Amino acid sequence: MPQQHNAFPDERIERIRTLLHEHADPQHALFHREYHKSQLMFHGLRAPVLKQLYRSVFPSRSRLDEDGLSGIVNQLWHSGCWEETMLAIMLLERHQRQLPLDYIASILTMTRECEGWAQLDGLACGVLSQMALRFDAAEELRRQFYGDVAAWAEDSCMWTRRASILVHIHPARQARLAEDYCWDTWASRLHEKEFFIRKAIGWVLREASKQYPQQVHDFLLRVGDRASGLTRREGARNLPSQLRIGILGK
Secondary structure: OOOOOOOOHHHHHHHHHHHHOOOOOHHHHHHHHHHHHHOOEOOOOOOOHHHHHHHOOOOOOOOHHHHHHHHHHHHOOOOEHHHHHHHHHHHHHHHHHHHOHHHHHHHHHHHOOOHHHHHHHHHHHHHHHHHHHHOOOOOHHHHHHHHHHHHHHHHOOOOHHHHHHHHHHHHHHHOOOHHHHHHHHHHHHHOOHHHHHHHHHHHHHHOOOOOOOOHHHHHHHHHHOOOOOOHHHHHHHOOHHHHHHHOOOO
């Protein structure tokens, strides 16, 4: 991820950087960097501390307009600092209701720049999947949104392909699954050997099985051994016992 600093950063970004330095934990920073296998700079803030810092700079009732949001998110995301990238994702998640359809182009770019599952899952589950719920009521917007994101399944970046799978997680939980897109997307990635792809398919199937048990059972039965053992175990975990036995034999 390239490091880009704005010559005139927002005063809230200056405050963030001051607080990050004040709360830095060098020992945990080293552990965190090795865990995420990232080249970014880490201050070593634990998640509760980072969330508290976020709320102190961006109180819950505060909202940014589209230009202000894009400007701050861009500066944080391209800062070269892990914690700042996570703050950028938190801002997008808070403001996802105001993100226009064409913002998915920016999210696509961000998925390609991700350096680990934590960044990607924040974008895919916290932002993109929530946007899916907004756009599924209007057919034209729904078609554009899901059509564009479905194409990500063929992207050269593994994290982008993972996003094309996880976009369905909140719709699955709320019984609003885009069945005309999800099954084909998941089936198209079954051949992959990447752990994070196999795990993602299993995860979203597991969530879908709570609202769509028969459909998940039928999907796993249909694809058979094309699905990895990990995907099958994860996907069948929450199925009713009589359906799970048909997939796992136990």
